[in-house]
Amino acid sequence: MIDFLKQPWPWYIVGPLIGLMVPLLLIVGNKSFGISSSMRHICAACIPANISFFKYDWKKEAWNLFFIGGIFMGGLIATYWFANPNPIMVNPALAKELAQYGITDYSALVPVQLFNWQVLFTLKGILMIIGGGFLVGFGTRYAGGCTSGHAITGLSTLQFPSLIATICFMIGGFLMANFILPIILSL
């Protein structure tokens, strides 16, 4: 059983379970499944700086902060008790492409050759770790949600704006992965 759980879990089990997050959060407390707003609550709690966007009672949204605390713990549990002992399997075409940039380590889900404390102080590291993070935070808030809030909750509740947002996420991702990221990776 434990050996089975250590394997990567298939999409047709995990996808539906993630879909169930939507009714689960609604039923236990009328909450909309969404994560990026947690970063807004952190800003409101720690660095509101008299900006009207952060002037609201973040304590009323405290559930979201407990939720992300849980996600952190879930990541920890998955890695320390249910870690996959085998190297990560990727499409051979991707492995071939990444090998050109010297990325050959498939021991962790976050590539250790791209994301580590030494790389942080190089141009590539600044662009990927700091620049990438900034775009995620700025973009999700500008869009009013991320993959969970727009793509899953928004589409589940048939929100047309969420469909537009989701399409734009995908367009941005395609442009970056296929045209811009190769330049960054070859730095």
Added chain:
Amino acid sequence: MNVNNMQNDNRSLDTICLNESKLKHTPFHFVKYILIGILFGLLLVKAEIVSWYRIQEMFRLQSFHMYGIIGSAVVVGMVSVLLIKRFNIKTIYGEPIVFQSKPFNKGQVYGGLLFGLGWAITGACPGPLYAQIGSGATIIIVTLLSAIVGTWFYGLIREKLPH
């Protein structure tokens, strides 16, 4: 505009911010959200949604995995929401479940594109950032802090941006 109105107006920009319970809860009630978060974090890691490689495969159309996850999640979410509406299902505290509509604004296009660019670089949307840190990738703390700065910067210049 009085302060309360302004606050509601502000919070409604994120529809997530408006559904608060009128009930008084003990701090113990937050345990539910920690448990649901743990389940979600487990799913994110074990289905490799937090994997940078999986995100690259998705954006290069090299794997069905992520499309399968998001697609099946949306179908299950949609059916659940239909059932909640059809049978008028209430919360465990007996309150009616409310759905807010998200009004369209240009932010969904500009912000969506910017987030997409970031997603393909970091290989993580906001949920996976927390799970990646939990999985031991401590450097992602910097990515998360940068994302929080990005959120803050959006708040700072929001009035000057097209919406």
